[in-house]
Structure formats: C-alpha cells, structure tokens
Amino acid sequence: MLLITxxxxxxxxxxExxxxxxxHVPYPERPADLDDEQWAAYVFYRDNxxxxxxxxxxxxxxxxxxxxxxxxxxxxxxxASYRLDAPRPELPQAGGNR
Structure with a gap:
C-alpha cells in the first residue's frame, strides 16, 4: 500500500x-481543429x-x-506530491554529490 501526502x-x-x-497533459489550444486521430491521441495515448x-x-x-x-x-x-498550480519538483540526479 502506498502512503501519499x-x-x-x-x-x-x-x-483514500x-x-x-x-x-501535465495540456488541453489542445484549438480543439475544434483536431481530427479524430488527433483527438484519440489526446484522450487515450499517455507516456509509460x-x-x-x-x-x-x-x-x-x-x-x-x-x-x-x-x-x-x-x-x-x-x-513528491504538489498542488496543481505548483511546478513539477526537480529531482536530484542519480550518482550526484551526496
């Protein structure tokens, strides 16, 4: 089970x-101009x-x-957890100074 703040x-x-x-998936600037393939990409395709x-x-x-x-x-x-109006936090680079 995860503990989320x-x-x-x-x-x-x-x-809970x-x-x-x-x-951070931006809504299309001009949604009326999108064709079916572009709408499908916006609605269904996500990074993994x-x-x-x-x-x-x-x-x-x-x-x-x-x-x-x-x-x-x-x-x-x-x-990390952060509000929607906050920027994504920077993470320390792996193998950096400790």
Missing amino acids: CPWCGPRDEA YHYGGQA PKGPFAERWMHSTGCRRWFNVLRDTVSYEVL
Missing part, C-alpha cells in the same frame, strides 16, 4: 485516493516511462481536491 490533508493511505492518470512519472490523484475521502504526485514506476516510491 495530500498537500492539504497530509499523509494518508492510498485507499482516486488515480487520475498522467499529469520506467522511473519517475508525474500523475494526478484526488483525495476522494478527504478534501476531494486534485493534486500531482511524482512516483517511481519501478519501485512505486512516492517521490
């Missing part, structure tokens, strides 16, 4: 949250990286607010 309520068990998919990945989560049994979580898809470790 809501920016408003603090650390809570994963069961609802997963919302990839974070190995390592740190930004996701959207909602604290469904708490404050009911959406926020972003930076999670490692290999270890499932939650690296």
